[in-house]
Amino acid sequence: MNVHSFLLSLSYQIKHMVALSKSDIKRNALINATIKLVISNGFHATPMSKIAKEACISPGTIYLYYKNKQDLINNVYLHVKQKFTQAIFQNYTNNTPVEESFKIIWYQIADYRLKEVAEALFLSHCDNTPIIDDESRKEGIKHLQPLLDLWERGQIDGIIKKACPYVLYAYAVYPLAFLINAKQRDDYELTDESKEQAFKMAWDSIKITEHKS
Amino acid sequence: MNVHSFLLSLSYQIKHMVALSKSDIKRNALINATIKLVISNGFHATPMSKIAKEACISPGTIYLYYKNKQDLINNVYLHVKQKFTQAIFQNYTNNTPVEESFKIIWYQIADYRLKEVAEALFLSHCDNTPIIDDESRKEGIKHLQPLLDLWERGQIDGIIKKACPYVLYAYAVYPLAFLINAKQRDDYELTDESKEQAFKMAWDSIKITEHKS
């Protein structure tokens, strides 16, 4: 390869990078705009034109990235869900004892939701509302597999109650959504202390108690 | 009471019932239609015309009963919330021991939601979505006071954790909403057995455990 062709290739790559970048920037702006507007207005009360304006692009451009409004919301949902589960399972290994593992994951869930409030509200909104396609919803649940595996391990070890995953999720994870919603609406403060307490309650609910209560 | 006065009274009652009926039947049909359509399509994806059709009345007639769509949803929300809280606090007295009281109320909540699935889904939808006016939302929360009082009593007695009502609610009541949603969507079965288990988890999460876990 001579210098000339190398430079050509380089220029192409840079150009391509920039092109990718540009498109990724837009895609990201689009996602954030969608999240922001959906949590404050609801999906159907959020026009595509406003999403476009918030993302600083033209309404027509959205359709270069997504087939239609439903496709947009489905994809944003999956994107956020994925980002969320990626965050909460980082560093997870199945060597760690069950309780410790659960504690790590639970705090990572809590901290993520406290840091990324908009995303948390968005997920809560989508999960309690019929706006997401069944297919996408099921796709989103899959990502939780490590948590389900952990619970199964805990059940085998006699540490965690023999409830089905839905029930365990309802008590161990779902309440956090309520607390984030409340925090957003009622100035309820979720301090480190009350976070600790919430964790204890989550764990108390799913662990097996040796003594009768 | 003699026969005559009895019949008079009866006739009055019947007449009164009929008088109530005319508009109350419509109002009820309207409420049920709204609940049904909102839980399956979402509020903003449910046109007034469809609500009218479902309620077997003319679109214009809705506006004789409610000022506008927002007024309709606010009122339906408050109606359902009230009906719900009325049901779960029936027979409640503050003489009963805390745990027993909680158990009674919890089971009444669970049973009501299992029996009135549509209403339960509707409340869940409204509570996790920005469609209800702040004012109506706050109005709706008030009805829960007896439960908050019970918790306070339990805290004074050293039976219930010293968490704020939001947190207690998040763990003791909110998970049920998830289970109803799941049941509706995934054919997850909420049997008597799993109901018992769910109650145990709720109670374990909020009660104070004597021994360290």
Add this chain to the structure above:
Amino acid sequence: MNVHSFLLSLSYQIKHMVALSKSDIKRNALINATIKLVISNGFHATPMSKIAKEACISPGTIYLYYKNKQDLINNVYLHVKQKFTQAIFQNYTNNTPVEESFKIIWYQIADYRLKEVAEALFLSHCDNTPIIDDESRKEGIKHLQPLLDLWERGQIDGIIKKACPYVLYAYAVYPLAFLINAKQRDDYELTDESKEQAFKMAWDSIKITEHKS
């Protein structure tokens, strides 16, 4: 006729008078309500229900008196027009000299419009707007005949310009409508002095001037 039948007949008459009265009261209330609402909102922006409410009757009752909304406005227009022309031509005889006659009529027009501002605005509204049926409009013009006769007399006598009635009306009468409108909107005050001046201008415009201007 014996006493009994006399009393019967009397009672009938009284009853009949009352009945007439009742209906006339409603008819009047209806007319006044229509005038009031039309001048402040316009005909098409005034719902029948509001007219009914303003007249303290039920919407359905309007249709006992008038075939429909168009029929209502036509009749109100003719009623007001008739009342107006009746007022301005009272005491008119064609013995009086032309200028004096004109002065009397002009002042009666002005005074009537100043006293019955609502009616004046209503007529102005109807006359500059396509809401009145052609037929009713033509019917309304007929009532002005005495004024046209007076002008003809004036023209024969060489006192009034040989313009057609439309032109004479445009200058002698129509300007008053503008002044009433202005008075209503801009707090322009129509004092006795300016009324005198307005009359002079009306007369100057239609009278024949001996000298070149």
Add this chain to the structure above:
Amino acid sequence: MNVHSFLLSLSYQIKHMVALSKSDIKRNALINATIKLVISNGFHATPMSKIAKEACISPGTIYLYYKNKQDLINNVYLHVKQKFTQAIFQNYTNNTPVEESFKIIWYQIADYRLKEVAEALFLSHCDNTPIIDDESRKEGIKHLQPLLDLWERGQIDGIIKKACPYVLYAYAVYPLAFLINAKQRDDYELTDESKEQAFKMAWDSIKITEHKS
């Protein structure tokens, strides 16, 4: 200017014309459609859909140009008023003697209204009806300033009666509106001769007469 720069300039102008066209053609079609339909049906009896159809655009497109129906009528009113006053004051200078100036303006008013009958009827409709916002109405009056100035000049010179502008307008200009209305409705013909006569009447009404009448 050489050929090259001329062609450049021409090309720019054409491009500019075309650029203007796209939206200006629509805006104009919209204005004309509004005028036409409002004068024959009245504002509130003219649906936006009909205006759109008349202007050969889609109903939704109107809302790209005007915020709502009220905004549309306000803007059309101001547009027509401006076009009208621009036409009647062209060539006006305050060097010309008062009477001559008035004659020129009066004839320009008359001729404009005779030529642009639709616009004239539209202005008459708006000016005698509560459909225009107060703000826009006041804005529209401002344009008449030169005429008010002329009258003031005439009053200082002792040529024009010391009446306030409203009164002068009522007699000198307003009658024309009546004549145009009449011409439109009753086939009353406004010939050159009667136009001359109308002018004389307008002038007679506002000028100061040396001799008592």
Add this chain to the structure above:
DNA sequence: GATGAATGAGAATTCATTCAT
């Protein structure tokens, strides 16, 4: 790829009119 003007179907709401009482 990107734009944003234009579309037109569909939404909320109003209101003239009817009709059972």
Add this chain to the structure above:
DNA sequence: AATGAATGAATTCTCATTCAT
């Protein structure tokens, strides 16, 4: 005669989507 609840057609306005540039 009088009512006023009910109707449903018609109106204003919105917004997902397209397409010429």
